[in-house]
Amino acid sequence: MSASALTAPPERAEERPRRKAPRKPKPPPGSKRLSPLKIIGGVVVWAFTAFNVFVLYWLLASSFKTPVEIFTQPFQLPRQWFVAGEPFRNFVYAWNQAGLGGAFVNTVLLVGASAIVTVAISAPAAYALTRLGVRGSNAMTGVIAIGMGVPFQTVIIPLFVNMSKIGLANNLFGMFLIYVALSLPFTVFLLTGFFRSLPDEMEEAAAIDGASPSRTFFSIMLPLAKGGLITSLLINMISLWNETLLAIVFLQENANFTLSRALFTFYGAASYQSEYGGLIAGVAIVVLPMLVLYILLARRIITGLTLGAGK
Incomplete structure (x- = not known):
């Protein structure tokens, strides 16, 4: 090897061949340009949202x-x-004349107890159907899913007759x-996911x-499924x-309304009495609590439903 080769300076960095940047993945079909279906869907969604916001504004303003x-x-x-200095006159009228105070307490207790007991029964049932290898669990899950599709209106009359017989x-x-x-x-089917x-x-x-199995369920699996339990509780x-409809059919006394x-x-x-302002205020009293609850916890509900369906 010659002396000139030994004393040659190292190759400069700028003279080295540059590596090509990795090829960018192709965008999914229809992402670059707006398709007619995407435009129509967007228009329908925004029109539906605007209509609901407008209805909510009209409800609150009219109350x-x-x-x-x-x-x-x-x-x-x-x-x-x-x-006139009485901005909440309609709400006071509806609260007093319609007896919404006692009805509010009844609803909170009834709905809260029903939702909690429903989740408390559905959680171990869903765990047994999905994790314990119970024979025929797939068939039983299918039967439960069929129960979701039976309209409760079809069983109101026989249910009312039988409930009347037992007081x-x-x-x-x-x-x-x-x-x-x-x-x-619905709750069992949701929690199985x-x-x-x-x-x-x-x-x-x-x-x-x-x-x-019971120790595993209460100590390990139940805390892991906390998101699903909260989602089921809120939806119920x-x-x-x-x-x-059921309240109209089964409740006749004002104290139980x-x-x-x-x-x-x-x-x-x-x-x-042409008290339409008081009537609309009564509607607002019924609607607003759950609307506020959903707005505050919408992210948790949507995330929970997506998690259960996606996995």
């Missing part, structure tokens, strides 16, 4: 208006009750039993340590809070 303002100025902001027709405890029974199929998504390693480690609370049942009775009296 502070006089009957004359409701019909002559339906889309303007309320004024007369604020000028539970005009009774909050009877409504509690009906709410729990009708909510179980969560328990299927849980890792097997934690359960196997507990079995190696000698933990019983929202659906039962807004339930009206729920909010929706009391509002249904108040509708006749308010319409006869």
